Amino acid sequence: MGAAIQRGLTRLHAMVQRTMQAIAQPEQRLAGVLSIPDRLVSVFDPEVRPIRRGKLSAKTEFGYKALLTETEERLITHYEVHMGNPGDGGLLPAAFQRHVEVVGRAPRAVATDRAFGTKPNEDFLRTHGVQRISLPYADVSVPRDGGMSTNSGSGVCNAGGPARKPPSAWGTGSTSGGPVACSGGSG
Numbered sequence: 288m289g290a291a292i293q294r295g296l297t298r299l300h301a302m303v304q305r306t307m308q309a310i311a312q313p314e315q316r317l318a319g320v321l322s323i324p325d326r327l328v329s330v331f332d333p334e335v336r337p338i339r340r341g342k343l344s345a346k347t348e349f350g351y352k353a354l355l356t357e358t359e360e361r362l363i364t365h366y367e368v369h370m371g372n373p374g375d376g377g378l379l380p381a382a383f384q385r386h387v388e389v390v391g392r393a394p395r396a397v398a399t400d401r402a403f404g405t406k407p408n409e410d411f412l413r414t415h416g417v418q419r420i421s422l423p424y425a426d427v428s429v430p431r432d433g434g435m436s437t438n439s440g441s442g443v444c445n446a447g448g449p450a451r452k453p454p455s456a457w458g459t460g461s462t463s464g465g466p467v468a469c470s471g472g473s474g
Contacts, residue, residue: 305330338372354378356386364389375402380411393417 308327315323328349329335338348352369365385367378379399387393396419397412404422412420 302330305333334370336371354382356382358390358394376405376408379403379408383412383415387415395419397421399423 305327309330312323312326327333328337335349335351338350338352339346352372354367354369354375355363356365357363365382367382369378383393383397393416395417397417398419398421399408401423404424409420409422412422
């Protein structure tokens with residue numbers, strides 16, 4: 288049997304297995320099973336996971352979480368693709384370190400969206416010499432230490448959607464040591 292035919296048979300067998308799994312899942316739900324670990328949500332991409340977004344227009348999406356770091360010139364310095372929906376707050380330190388490895392030094396400024404806004408992340412950035420930090424907190428009742436500055440001259444971290452470049456969030460700088468920017472989202 289030719290290699291092409293063997294590959295086709297292997298793909299067909301996998302698709303039949305996935306289809307049988309897709310048929311069994313509603314039967315499990317009707318039998319009262321409330322949680323189906325590793326449930327299949329796409330027969331074409333079995334690794335895709337549901338991602339809860341918490342937005343009115345799209346409460347749940349299906350895909351992967353992507354995280355990007357970039358300089359203020361929008362040069363991507365690092366990316367990660369995560370299965371499922373890990374919390375963005377825990378992703379910042381590793382992304383920051385990878386950015387430093389690629390660029391050669393810590394950024395002067397970091398700006399993120401609320402998903403990255405935690406006190407541990409703020410402390411991490413301060414201990415690594417970041418001069419301007421803009422990490423908005425999801426809960427506005429979280430006390431601030433007053434050390435937050437504007438995000439002038441910084442990159443943008445955006446969890447849950449594509450990175451955008453707000454006109455006021457970008458200053459001048461160089462790619463040799465410009466700000467880190469993170470973008471996380473599903474896709």
